[in-house]
Amino acid sequence: MLTEREQKVARFIQRDISGDKRPFKTLGTVLGMTEEDALNIIKALASQGIVRKFGAVLRHTRAGLTQNAMVVWAVPEDEIDFIGTKLASYREVTHCYERTPSFEEKYNLFSMIHFKGENADDRLRRIADDLGISDYIVLVTEQEFKKVSMEYF
Amino acid sequence: MDAIDRKILNMIQKEFPLETEPYRIMGDRIGLTEDDVFERVMRLKESGVIRRIGAVFDSKKLGYASTLCAAEVPEEKIEDFVAVVNSYRGVTHNYRRRHRYNIWFTFIAPSMEEIERSLEEIRHTTGVVQIISMPATRTFKIDASFDL
Numbered sequence: 001m002l003t004e005r006e007q008k009v010a011r012f013i014q015r016d017i018s019g020d021k022r023p024f025k026t027l028g029t030v031l032g033m034t035e036e037d038a039l040n041i042i043k044a045l046a047s048q049g050i051v052r053k054f055g056a057v058l059r060h061t062r063a064g065l066t067q068n069a070m071v072v073w074a075v076p077e078d079e080i081d082f083i084g085t086k087l088a089s090y091r092e093v094t095h096c097y098e099r100t101p102s103f104e105e106k107y108n109l110f111s112m113i114h115f116k117g118e119n120a121d122d123r124l125r126r127i128a129d130d131l132g133i134s135d136y137i138v139l140v141t142e143q144e145f146k147k148v149s150m151e152y153f
Numbered sequence: 154m155d156a157i158d159r160k161i162l163n164m165i166q167k168e169f170p171l172e173t174e175p176y177r178i179m180g181d182r183i184g185l186t187e188d189d190v191f192e193r194v195m196r197l198k199e200s201g202v203i204r205r206i207g208a209v210f211d212s213k214k215l216g217y218a219s220t221l222c223a224a225e226v227p228e229e230k231i232e233d234f235v236a237v238v239n240s241y242r243g244v245t246h247n248y249r250r251r252h253r254y255n256i257w258f259t260f261i262a263p264s265m266e267e268i269e270r271s272l273e274e275i276r277h278t279t280g281v282v283q284i285i286s287m288p289a290t291r292t293f294k295i296d297a298s299f300d301l
Contacts, residue, residue, distance in 0.1 A: 001216065016205035018198050021176055021191050039171055042208070046171070052295070053209040056165040056194075059201055060299055070250065070257070080291075088294035095296070097289035099221065103254075110221070110289075114299055139257070143249040146239045149205065150261050152215055 002050075005033070009041045011153040013054070057149060060114055067115035071124065072107035074135040080109065083131055087111055090127060107137060154202065157185070159301045161193055162202065166298045169206055218265040218288070222272065223254040225283040231256065234279045241271055254285070 002010060008031050017023040024042075028035040045051040060068060075083045080098055087109065088096040095112040102108040115123060128136060160183050170178040176194070177187035185193075197203045212219050226234045231249070238244055238258055247258040262268045268286065276282050 010208070010210070013208040014210065016207055018194060018203065018206040021187070022174065024171070024173065024175075035173060039173075043171055045208070048214070049211055050214045051208045052211040053168070053298075054171060054207070055167055055169045055209075055298075056162070056206045057204045057209065058162065058166055058299065059204050084291065084293040091300050093294060094299065096293040097295075098291035098293070099287040100290045101285070101287060103223065103285075103287060110287075116300075137252070139250040139252050141248050142251055144247075145235045145249065145256075146244060146247040146258070147204075148245050149207075149209070150212065150245050151242065152210055152212075152217070 005031075005037075006041055006045065007153055009038060010045070013042060013051075014149065014151055014153060018056075059147075067120040068141055069113055069115075069120075069124075070139040070141070071111050071113050072103050072137050072139065073109040073111070073131070073133050074102075074106040075109045075133060077108075083133060084109055086131060087127070092116075092123070092127075106135070154197075157183070158193060158197060158202075161190060162197065162301050165194065165203075165206070212261050217261055217263055218268060219259065219261045220265070220268055220286045220288040222258050222260055222284055222286050223252075224256040224258075224281055224285075225254050226256050226281050230279065230281060234275075234281050237275055237279050241275075243268070243271070254283075260286075 012027050020026050024038050025035040028038040031038065042051065042054065046054060084096060084098060087093055092113050092115055093111050094114055097110045098108055099110050128134060164179060164182065169175055172178050174187060176191045180187050180190040194203065234256060235247065239247055243260050243262040244258050245261060249255055250257050260268050272284055272286060276284060
């Protein structure tokens with residue numbers, strides 16, 4: 001699916017390109033192409049949506065977002081469109097998916113929520129009220145064992 | 154971390170300029186020199202706030218399958234179980250969570266069959282049989298950027 005040149009670039013940009021003031025020039029030099037070619041390949045991958053984002057990946061815990069939880073919701077099947085879209089619209093919600101099979105046979109809507117500062121419980125309760133969903137579980141993160149970016153190439 | 158750092162982070166986590174002089178472009182946007190932005194970004198990298206700068210790929214568009222797994226692991230087996238699970242390249246996130254299902258990890262592989270095979274292998278190696286796989290059937294939001 002990706003051309004050989006695209007794969008070469010992909011292998012480079014799936015890792016960390018910081019530490020270089022002109023990263024794309026370096027990329028070009030390493031791969032034997034011009035800086036412009038390298039940039040055009042990345043832009044093409046981005047416009048096709050193969051590269052979903054080109055930017056910094058943060059460690060939220062170090063960035064001042066202390067509360068982080070996976071919250072799973074039991075949503076009636078015929079409301080999942082509406083509720084999923086609504087839940088996704090909150091700023092604190094960074095990920096929102098419907099999953100099949102459901103967890104514990106009923107929790108079908110999964111969200112990752114990051115809270116800034118205090119009152120996370122209150123804020124969550126308000127979101128739940130707003131959604132009209134009272135059956136949800138907060139799966140609090142107790143320990144991180146692994147967090148890496150996938151190396152596809 | 155100060156207000157300028159936060160400004161840089163809010164900008165750079167959404168989009169790193171695909172330009173010859175990315176740091177100069179970011180500096181122009183917020184009234185800093187190229188060197189200022191670069192040095193601050195380097196500091197944020199060193200202190201661990203920035204994990205990396207680069208591309209985030211859409212696994213589905215690359216033809217990959219992915220899933221979220223939850224496992225019920227007895228306390229005394231957690232260490233071994235986590236070591237085995239983490240040894241798979243496709244396991245990118247793995248957390249302990251407060252629930253009867255206490256270990257939660259994500260798995261990415263070229264096909265769902267390969268993921269299923271790996272999970273079977275993990276069950277066999279660790280003796281933990283209670284592992285459930287819950288692939289996403291619909292994505293409402295996938296945007297790991299935080300408003301700081």
